[in-house]
Amino acid sequence: MSSPRFWPILPAAGVGSRMQADRPKQYLPLQGRLLIDHTLQVMLSYPRFAQLVLVLSPADPYWPSSDYAGDARIIRADGGSERCHSVLNGLVALDGLAAADDWVVVHDVARPCLRHSDLDKLLGNLADPGAILASPVRDTMKRGRVDNGQVVIDHTVEREQLWHALTPQVFRFAQLRQALQTCLAQGLTVTDEASALEQLGLTPQLVEGRADNIKVTRPEDLALASLFLTQS
Numbered sequence: 001m002s003s004p005r006f007w008p009i010l011p012a013a014g015v016g017s018r019m020q021a022d023r024p025k026q027y028l029p030l031q032g033r034l035l036i037d038h039t040l041q042v043m044l045s046y047p048r049f050a051q052l053v054l055v056l057s058p059a060d061p062y063w064p065s066s067d068y069a070g071d072a073r074i075i076r077a078d079g080g081s082e083r084c085h086s087v088l089n090g091l092v093a094l095d096g097l098a099a100a101d102d103w104v105v106v107h108d109v110a111r112p113c114l115r116h117s118d119l120d121k122l123l124g125n126l127a128d129p130g131a132i133l134a135s136p137v138r139d140t141m142k143r144g145r146v147d148n149g150q151v152v153i154d155h156t157v158e159r160e161q162l163w164h165a166l167t168p169q170v171f172r173f174a175q176l177r178q179a180l181q182t183c184l185a186q187g188l189t190v191t192d193e194a195s196a197l198e199q200l201g202l203t204p205q206l207v208e209g210r211a212d213n214i215k216v217t218r219p220e221d222l223a224l225a226s227l228f229l230t231q232s
């Protein structure tokens with residue numbers, strides 16, 4: 001009985017609206033390379049990953065400028081309207097390649113600062129139903145609400161066991177596909193893969209990862225990512 005394989009899926013079909021740039025953020029320059037190429041380098045240089053699925057917008061005109069445009073290890077899939085649709089399309093692209101109990105490793109291409117040490121932590125002690133990298137909240141957290149057109153504090157959220165969900169998020173190929181399809185059929189456009197498993201009443205493991213595994217989302221995040229990439 002061969003051990004389950006790992007299949008990375010990289011959602012990279014977003015438009016990056018919050019970045020307010022002239023192109024999708026995954027194609028912005030970062031430390032002399034495209035942001036997307038930093039993430040591809042991290043994933044393709046990890047010894048346990050032989051191939052990966054890259055989910056790109058069908059209308060993406062920038063991909064040919066990537067250093068990895070011709071890389072045979074990359075399986076292409078088309079993005080969808082929301083991140084969850086893109087991830088599902090990435091799963092469908094693995095039909096005939098991935099076994100039901102293989103692990104899919106979903107990682108945002110917008111997170112270029114992922115370290116192999118965190119991949120080792122996440123994949124080293126995997127157990128069903130799967131696991132996600134996460135970072136404990138450091139600040140006091142407030143729930144806001146709008147009152148007379150102003151955002152005010154509704155209440156303070158208990159910080160104990162409050163985590164930032166990061167990526168990669170790792171689940172069995174067949175179970176994640178089924179869970180996502182069920183959510184979408186119910187009109188639930190989940191914002192991460194773990195949410196789809198939670199809808200089934202399952203409790204994926206939280207594996208503490210580095211807080212510098214940031215998702216480049218807003219303009220100020222690019223300088224942060226650049227700093228983090230220079231650190232050993």
Ligand SMILES: Nc1ccn([C@@H]2O[C@H](COP(=O)(O)OP(=O)(O)OP(=O)(O)O)[C@@H](O)[C@H]2O)c(=O)n1
Pocket residue numbers: 010011012013014015016017018019025026055079080081082083084086087108109110111215216217
């Ligand atoms: N329809 C979508 C939307 C997002 N993503 C990807 O999912 C990751 C996380 O999404 P996010 O940070 O929200 O990226 P965008 O959707 O591009 O950003 P915004 O919400 O600011 O437009 C990114 O790598 C993005 O490319 C995707 O593959 N398909």
Ligand SMILES: C[C@](O)(CO)[C@H](O)COP(=O)(O)O
Pocket residue numbers: 083108164165166167191192193215
């Ligand atoms: C998957 C994720 O990065 C976990 O925090 C996050 O949910 C992505 O959300 P986005 O709105 O698509 O950036």
